[in-house]
Amino acid sequence: MEIVLSAVRPDSPAGLTALRAYAGELAARWPEKAPEPTWSEEFLADDPMALAPPSGVFVVATRGDWVVGCAGLRLEGADVPPGAGEIKRMWVDPTVRGQGLGRRLLAHLTDLAREAGLRRLVLDTAEDLVAARALYVREGFVETEPYNANPYAHHWFTRDLW
Template sequence: MVELRPVPVDDPVARELLTEYFALRAQSFPGNAYTTVFPSVETFTPPEGVFLVLYDDAELAVGCGGIRRVADGSLGGRYEVKHLYLRPETRGRGWGRLLLDDLERRARRWDAAELVLDTHHTLEAAGGLYASAGFREIEPYNDNPNATRWYGLRLAPAEGGETL
């Protein structure tokens, strides 16, 4: 059975996973222009955010991801999904969805009205995961130089029950 554990983002295991993630992105990023920024601990400390590490049955860390509070949007409280990563050999097992669903549950507990994220169009599997989880393309909410697509998921119903 896999297990998700909240950890400080500067925990050695979290740092190792983030280092792998950033290295893989830099290798495959068009034009080799990927910008790496390691997150600060405060950004992923509740209730401002949380960072999770996914462990497999053998207690091996195989993935990570987090949410962090960003400026409120038109819907209200907004959290951003960041650094969702699974080691390549573990992909296709549904663990990315497991991570994403748990992050969504945590955002709901903090009364978030919306989850947002940015990604690059070359990350097709990630885009498919976000679409299958109900995320819809939105206008850019930041100026991330690594992003070409922005997604949002409404967590609280708006007046009239509309969805994004």
């Protein structure tokens, strides 16, 4: 069955399913930084609508009724550099990893950023997300100085779009 990408509100049923899966995986990876059961809900409550229009877009990947990935593009915000969009909440279900969905989500958000007239993309990621960092480099992102104070981030990347 084909995987379909759709823009949804982060607070929609599909959006919340994706964000809960993303937060749950992070909590499992970082039990000392993200103690459950409260961390995931606090994470979701941390400005969930920053990825809703007009300040952003949230894309969910589905295979039938099953949410298998997500990624967001934040178009504005205090720590988003001028003229840039920030990739946020990128996640692919472990059962479909290695099939190109991360690259597809990233390409889709890149297209949306160009359509919005943005000049570059930025993102941050954690030390242990080695496969994600490799994807970003393969897709033309270069490591840069920190642009925010995200306590979970260890690496910051940028990619010029024009």
